[in-house]
Amino acid sequence: MTNVHEPPDREGAGPHRLADTAVWLLGRASVRASRLAHERLASDGVRKWHYAVLATVKEFGPAAQAEIGRRLGLDRSDMVTVLNDLEREGYVTRDPDPADRRRNSVQLTPAGHTALGHFDQLIRAADEELLTPLSAAERELLLKALDRIVHGA
Amino acid sequence: MTNVHEPPDREGAGPHRLADTAVWLLGRASVRASRLAHERLASDGVRKWHYAVLATVKEFGPAAQAEIGRRLGLDRSDMVTVLNDLEREGYVTRDPDPADRRRNSVQLTPAGHTALGHFDQLIRAADEELLTPLSAAERELLLKALDRIVHGA
């Protein structure tokens, strides 16, 4: 109770302002990023996982749900819901894999391919707005750093 | 329908791999950060917003709920819940502000101050693990970039 005011801020260890922690800044930056992406995708009735799954199927080709989920970090359970939506919209098909009948082979339809092209533009626009304050060199460094954080190394 | 295989990946505009977008990488990095922080805080029955509110009250001194929320980006509604928890644990007090009786003046208790010191260590450890792959210079650049993204400019 000695001093309620404590002019600067330190006591046992180094400086510890909340706004200087990576955990905090990453959380806030990601909320902003999610908002920018969501604002754009929502008008098409799509969410970020829908986009991510479409983009991954296009990039890596047809694959089982479990494999797509592993690649993206999407839970097997949520993958079911996302694919239900994408299938209902006619963006993907789920065909039983003859080589391993536990698996569904997820494939892009032509409509899915077209839609993905549109979503790509929306995500790019969100990225551009998000990164506006940064120079090209800074963007490069940021993405590299984030990539190493995500894929630890 | 011309070519299903498309060896590399481009067609209408530049490269557009999901893993190269800031929106995506920020989201994934933030999930990892949240997990690291949550793993450590959860054993004390605390979540990130509890920590953030305690840290802010210490850094900026007693303030009304709405002001703390504005500073942190925490919704007024969720602030009520967080403060209910913190008050129940004896970490903060809510006293009606005599100068404006709509406001609650939120203050840290000595127990709250002690607890915050402990949580600070946990968050620092999470930060350290998260940033392990990065050099000191890279960390500096990352935090600067994130800060500019969050506070647009």
Place this chain on the structure above:
DNA sequence: CATATATCAGGTGCACTGAAATGA
């Protein structure tokens, strides 16, 4: 009157767990 604060009730997306059915 309009505005600001605190609270409550609720909705939605997302991360995650447990269990079941099916097949390798």
Place this chain on the structure above:
DNA sequence: CTCATTTCAGTGAACCTGATATAT
């Protein structure tokens, strides 16, 4: 039998909206 894949049911934290009572 063990393991993997898909599905379903449900939980918890976070983000967000709308409405209300109270005070400025």
